[in-house]
Structure formats: C-alpha cells, structure tokens
Amino acid sequence: MSSNPDMASVQELVKSDPSQVPGKFLVNRNEEDEPKSVLSSKIPIIDLSLLSRGQKEELDKLDQACKEWGFFQVLNHGVAAEVLQEMKDATAKFFQLPLEEKNKIRMASGGFEGYGQVDGVTRGETMDWSDQLVLTLYPAQYRMLNSWPTEPEGYKEAIEAYSSEVKRVGEELLRSLSLIMGMEKHTLLELHKELLQTLRVNYIPPCSMPDKVLGLSPHSDASTITILMQEDNVTRLQIRKEGEWVPVKPIPNALVVNVGDAIGIWSNGNYKSIEHRAVANEGKLRISYASFLFPHVDVEVGPFDHMVESSRMYKKVKYGDYLTTALKNKLKGKAHTEMAKTGS
Template identity: 60%
Template sequence: MSVNIDNIEMEEAPTYAPSIPVPNVQEMVKKNPLQVPKRYIRNQEEMEKVNYMPQLSSEIPAIDLTLLSNGNVEELHKLDIACKEWGFFQIVNHGVQKELMQRMRDVADEFFKLPVEEKEKYAMPSNDIQGYGHAYVVSEDQTLDWSDSLILIIYPNRYRKLQFWPNSPQGFKDIIEVYSSEVKRVGEELISSLSVIMGLEKHALLGQHKELIQCLRSNYYPPCKTPEKVLGLSPHSDTSTITILMQDDDVIGLEIRHKGNWVPVTPISDALVVNVGDIIEIWSNGKYKSVEHRVVTNKDKRRTSHASFLVPRDDVEVESFAHMIDAQNPKMYQKVVYGDYLRQSMKRKMEGKTHTDVAKIKE
C-alpha cells in the first residue's frame, strides 16, 4: 500500500494519560479466590442494588444494520429513539462473521490465560494507556475495578505501538487486525446513519472527525466470591463518538443507567452492543445522550469483553451543531478541542459523567 508521506509529517503516535500501577486482579484471584482486598470493596450505596431493574433489559432496542445502512426509514426512526431514550442499542445483521467474532474471543481468552510474566512483557508504560494493565488509576486511595485490560490503538496504522501487540497466542495480531477492520466498517456505517438522523449529509459526521481513530480495549473480569461488593468497571460514560462492544453470549455483566435505574444488557447471540459517546452528545446539543454504564462481576464465571472506541482526531474542535440549537434547546456545551477533552477525562477516576462538566456551559 502506498503512503503519501507529504501528509504524514513524520507524526509520532500520541500518548494519552498515565495510570498508577496496581495489582493484577486475575493473579490475585488465582492465589486466593476468597480474598477481596479493601481497595476493591464498595459500600451498598455505591453498588445501588435498590435501583436494579432487570425486567427492563428486553426493552433495550435491537437494530438491523443492513436495513439501517440501506436507509430504511423505520430503522432510522428506531435509531433516533434508541439514541434519545437509551443511549445504548444492540445491532444485528451487521455482517461481522460469527466465526471471526468467536475467534477473537478465543484468542483473547488464550492471551489472558498466559502466565503473568508473559503478559507483562506488554505492560502499559508509566505515561500511556497502550498495553496490558489498568487505565484511569489516578490516586493511591482510589477504589479499584475488578478487572485487567489490554488496550491498543488500531487505526490509523501509524498510531500503533506494536511493542504492545502480543506475539502470543499465535495469530492474535492477525485476528485483532481482521476483527478491528470489520468493526471499523460497522462503525463508519453507524456514524453515517447518525449523520442522517441528525439532519446532516450522510458523510458529514465522518468528515468532522478529520480521521477516524479506533482503540480496542479487551477486558478480563475474573469471578469474585463476593460480587455484591465489587465492580468490574466503575460507572462512567465514554469519551468516544460511539463505542462498539462484543460481549460474551453467556455471561451478563454490562449494566446501563436508564431513568435512574441500572438495567443489565442481556446478550443477544452474535449481536454487537453500541453506545453513544460524549462527542455525539455534544454535537447533538444533548438530544442524544452518552449514558452512564458499569460492569458487575459474578461468583463463578470469568467474563471477557472487547470494546472498540471510535473517536475524532486530537485537533478536532467539537461543538453543538447550530441546527440542533433553538429557543426550546439552548446551547448546552462550549467548544472543546477533542484531545484536550479526552486527556482531561483520563486524568481523573471514572465517576459517572462528572468529566463532561468541562464541556458544559455554566449557568
């Protein structure tokens, strides 16, 4: 493939944010399955079990991507409702082969089963999030999440730091490449459809990105003997445009905030879960909301998930589109530079949507 060197200017891959090193949760569980160190324990108020509404899970919208991409009016309407009322939806008929999805799950499982010494060859450096470890750990007294992660920037290719791409298991790099390429296709189709329901030309939102950046976060959630006391991932909204998640078909872990309650996202076989990120919320002037979500654990089964974050380039200025602002919907957000917004959020622990305050116009 030829590369236009004139447009690249020998750009270095960006760094994102430092994170304090913390123990490997998977190894901790291996050594003593019954122990839950104090730094992981949350009180009842934090767990919010009184607000648990599993009966609403079946109402989370499912959208047919083939119909959506063909401009089907009914499916576009469903997308509009999903983004307004839920901020989350599942997509079916997305064209990602079932075998490829399963292979991605399998090789990631094999990676997480490797000896810790092997995985730590790819440990996150002190100043960035690419690699194996934990992101968003910003203070020594922070309550920790019951999970380990492998985080990689996939696109553009020149942002890849290949020293963090595992050599083992064999073929892992190739599967990441093929799976991520398919997710990119799905993401571009979804962003084009979001463009349409926001009253823009089909490719306007993709153009706003200047270049689509794509990051993969593979998460490993070990079982926990006291799942009512820990969280696999703290409540947060995503700083992305959209996030596309592949979760295990047989283990529920993801929960989303809906009208003040926590609703589990029950997997639909071979579907992908999509959520609106903060950037769509800002562009739409709050019409479409980036929704708080978290991950719970369980006693007996480990769970893995693979989140692909699609975001604008660092230098993109993000603000609400003029046509989304009127007397009934006054401007809610100030202009932010995406790279600044992203790094500000990464320098603080995940606490719901508090990181979005920097973008909100103060009353």
C-alpha cells in the same frame, strides 16, 4: 505502570486466593442501586442491513434509541461469526498466559496502552475488579506495536480482522447518525478525517464478593460511539436508565453500541451519552471487547446549530483537550463532561 506488587493483576489475586478481596477493590453498593430487569427486554435492537439501505423506519428506530436510551444492540452487521469467535478464543488464550509473558507488554507508568489496569492505581482510589488490554488500532501509524501481544500465535491477526470489521460497522453507523441528525450522510465521517479507534479488552474474573466490587465503575464514554462485543452467556453490562441500573442481556453475535460524549455534545444533549458499568460474578469470568471511535484530536466539538432548540448545553471545545481531561480521571460517572458545559 510499575511492577509494584500492590498492582498485581486481579486475575493473579483470584488465582492465589479466590476467597480474598483486598480493601482497595471494595465499594459501597446500596440495595436500591442494584439492577431492575424490568426494562432490559426493551433495549432497542437495530438492523444494520436496513440502516445501510437508508430504510426510514430503521433510521427512526435509531433516532429513538439515541434519544431515549443511548444504547442499542446491532444485528445483521455483516461481521462473520468466525471473526467474532476467533477474537474471543485468542483473547482467552492470551489471558491464560503466565503473568511474566503478559507483563512483557505491561502498561508504562501513566500510560494507557498494553496490559494492566488503567484507572485509579496511582491515585489511591478504589480499583476496578478487572484487568485490561488496551491497544490503538487506527490510524495504523499510531499503533504502539511494542504494546501489542506477540503470544498466542495468531492473536495479532485476530485483532486485525475483528477491528477492521468494527471500523466498517462504525463508519456505517456514523453515516446513519449523520442522516438522523439532519445532515449530509458523510458529515460526521468528515469530522473523523483520521478515524481514531482504540480497543479495550476487559477481563473481569469471578469474585467471592461480587456485590462489593465493580468490574468497571459507572462512566460515560468520551468517544463518538463505542462498539462492544459481549460474551454470549454472561450478563454483566448495566446501563443507567431513569435512575435504575438495567442489565444488557447478550444476544448471540450481536454488537452493543452506545452513544459517546462527542455525539452527546454535537446533538446538544438530544442524544444520550449515558452512564454504564460492569459487575462481577461469583462463578463466571467475563471478557468484553470495547472499541472506541473518536474524532480527530484537532476537531472542535460543540452543538450543531440546527440541533439547538433553545439554549446551548455545551460550548465548543477542542476534542483533544476534552479527551485528555477524560483520560486523566478515573472512571467516575459523567464528571469529565463538565469542561464542555456552558458556564463551566
């Protein structure tokens, strides 16, 4: 990403004039497109400690969550509250740094790692009302350390501690997903022989016209699963369920997990990789932490034979090709999944 002033951070735009929202951020949001909270209380809650012990009732809950929602919140995941809080505190300090300091790790033009805005900036499309910090965590040899923040002190260590715990949680969930998909416990992990994990921190500043912008445009994730940490006191994540947008109310110290496209494809659509978005707030900043777990780029993804009841929704595709297609496009619903559908 270049240093073109038109690409200045959203955070800096708000600092310079909180009342202004440049046209490139404005989107059309219809009243019927606004969230209905009636379903919010029904979003499934999964106890990871019970899953890890293979408790059938909890595995059945996970199965239903993946089929009906594609989203669930995880409690008793074993990540210490201090690890979560230190990640939040250090991230807040990073975004409080002067722009010149953050720009030391600014994303290169066409790049995906570092600090900046990932989507839409070079295509003349509507931009999301957010800044990001994007890092590859695992495998460790894939890390682009010149894109990692050196300030504030201790931030690298906080990222390391948080991300290694997320990796553990993710691997535990993959074992449980293998079981509910009718396979051996380690089947999915074997398809992630070098589990690829990236982190995207989303910084969504307050906005004077919150109903005219989107912090993150509607999209599904190209990942196997995504593990998200939300702020405890700001509800800004919304998921599309039965044609409506449903707010995901934060539960303190819970992690939000969603089914990614890879699981959607492997399950022949039985498990839902659904659209979600993030909205802005007039008075509150929102920071969220999305960890994406991906298969190895050489793995072929296609429906498992035993999950195809009648017709195949998807063909086999090389995962690296699928991911490249997804990354080349601005967040835009599920358009990127077309390449994997039969008949495409």
